[in-house]
Amino acid sequence: MRRNLAILLYGGVVALVLVAGVWSSWGTAQHVLLAKGRDHGTMTVSACGEDVCTGSYVPSGDSEPHARGVTIDRSVAAKKGERLPVVVKPGTDQVVRTGAAGVLHAWVPLGGALVLAALVIGGGLRMPRTAWATGLAGAALLTATFVAL
Structure with missing residues (x-):
């Protein structure tokens, strides 16, 4: 029971961090992605x-x-x-x-959220493979943005 409560709590934190990253990114990304x-x-x-x-x-x-x-x-x-x-x-x-650099720059907050969520996934949820994949995806997004700009 206690383990299920911890999973629910940490899962909620991960979901909150990722939703905040998407929400923060969408403010700029909508203008780049829906530019028609x-x-x-x-x-x-x-x-x-x-x-x-x-x-x-x-x-x-x-x-x-x-x-x-x-x-x-x-x-x-x-x-x-x-x-x-x-x-x-x-x-x-x-x-x-606009362009690839604009799209990548718009999603930087999501990249940071992915890196932060990876720490919670690995440490709180005890899912090291998922944590590594999430963290590497966030780091790749941040690195690609740095290179593109």
Whole structure:
């Protein structure tokens, strides 16, 4: 009985961590994965602060121009003068990177959640093979994102 309660408790923690990772990732990933009908274009980074980079936006195709420029998270755009393919978040001047690098970057919170869940799976649930697989999947996602950006 006590073992079943522990499994239920640790299973709930794992589920909570993974759901939080997906929820946190989906906020950005939805704009990259469901980009049909959104404004696409290219951002040229002109300045970077601590949290965001700003720059000009050149729309592609039938996309709308943004006269005031656009902003992107600092972790995505590293250098001044860099040109990035982006999609605009509806109703804002914020953009997210598209392509493989954008997709990988959007799912970074899930990668961290997988690594964290692996510790609970291995230590709490006593499932070492599943823990290794979960941890390696998270590490692979984080590594692929680092290489792509």
